[in-house]
Amino acid sequence: MARDEFSELRAFIAVANDSSFTKAAAKLGVSTSALSHTIRGLEERLGLRLLTRTTRSVSTTEAGERLYRSVATHFDQIRTEIDALSELRDKPSGTIRISSAIHAMEMVLRPKLATFLTEFPDISVEVSINDGFIDIVGEHFDAGVRLGESISKDMIAVRIGPDWRFIVVGTPDYFARRLPPEHPGDLTNHQCINLRMASAGGLYAWEFEKDGRELEIRVAGQAIFDSIFPVLHAAVDNLGLAYVPEDLARPYIDDGRLQAVLNDWCPVVQGYHLYYPNRRLASPAFAVFLEAMRYRP
Numbered sequence: 493m494a495r496d497e498f499s500e501l502r503a504f505i506a507v508a509n510d511s512s513f514t515k516a517a518a519k520l521g522v523s524t525s526a527l528s529h530t531i532r533g534l535e536e537r538l539g540l541r542l543l544t545r546t547t548r549s550v551s552t553t554e555a556g557e558r559l560y561r562s563v564a565t566h567f568d569q570i571r572t573e574i575d576a577l578s579e580l581r582d583k584p585s586g587t588i589r590i591s592s593a594i595h596a597m598e599m600v601l602r603p604k605l606a607t608f609l610t611e612f613p614d615i616s617v618e619v620s621i622n623d624g625f626i627d628i629v630g631e632h633f634d635a636g637v638r639l640g641e642s643i644s645k646d647m648i649a650v651r652i653g654p655d656w657r658f659i660v661v662g663t664p665d666y667f668a669r670r671l672p673p674e675h676p677g678d679l680t681n682h683q684c685i686n687l688r689m690a691s692a693g694g695l696y697a698w699e700f701e702k703d704g705r706e707l708e709i710r711v712a713g714q715a716i717f718d719s720i721f722p723v724l725h726a727a728v729d730n731l732g733l734a735y736v737p738e739d740l741a742r743p744y745i746d747d748g749r750l751q752a753v754l755n756d757w758c759p760v761v762q763g764y765h766l767y768y769p770n771r772r773l774a775s776p777a778f779a780v781f782l783e784a785m786r787y788r789p
Contacts, residue, residue, distance in 0.1 A: 503530045584612055584614065591626055614777075650765060657759060666683075666732070684735075688717070698711055702756060
């Protein structure tokens with residue numbers, strides 16, 4: 493059906509429903525004269541008079557009544573389906589793809605996901621674990637998770653977690669055999685557990701700061717991993733010192749299996765942020781996900 497034919501039939505049904513050009517024109521948002529012109533065009537195209545007009549009323553002719561009965565129900569069905577589509581638009585649904593480091597996934601996203609997915613059963617969340625820097629646009633992710641200080645200026649960033657810090661930890665048994673380091677430079681004489689960064693291809697340098705002085709220490713040891721959780725577990729297993737997020741190590745420190753050293757040299761870093769392109773048109777699903785992940789102290 494051509495667009496003008498659809499408009500003519502819609503106009504005819506409106507007039508037939510209200511038995512009034514004035515009321516129908518108001519509902520359709522057009523002038524009475526424009527509506528009258530549309531109806532005349534439909535009648536001329538069909539070669540039939542559809543409406544009988546008097547100074548007091550408007551009624552359908554036999555042909556008009558037949559047309560009304562045959563098409564009005566179909567227009568009602570179309571309107572119902574369009575309303576149903578609107579409900580789908582307003583009801584968040586679809587798949588959200590997120591790129592995240594394992595630490596952020598476990599400590600920030602994971603605690604909130606169960607509640608979110610229960611509340612929005614029509615939304616799926618796919619999380620790709622990646623500790624490196626990737627092009628979320630080129631890789632077709634809806635958003636990524638990074639520390640606030642490392643997000644590009646052309647991205648929108650929303651905080652989803654608190655500030656935290658890396659700390660140096662080892663077992664009591666390790667420190668019974670080796671004197672604890674008093675300065676970051678002392679770490680070069682210790683057995684340390686290294687983290688290989690996939691994005692850089694090299695070993696992660698341990699970062700320290702005190703009184704405005706910043707240091708990066710390259711450590712050495714027998715154990716090297718490409719994820720932070722094996723690094724932590726290796727320290728618990730007494731393989732050496734580890735440089736790990738404090739929130740991961742805290743349960744082991746509290747129960748005495750690990751001890752922290754160099755605390756006054758371990759700076760606080762900006763918390764995790766969910767970031768996405770500033771030109772991105774947020775879907776209803778992404779909008780509710782973003783709000784659910786937002787950090788609230």
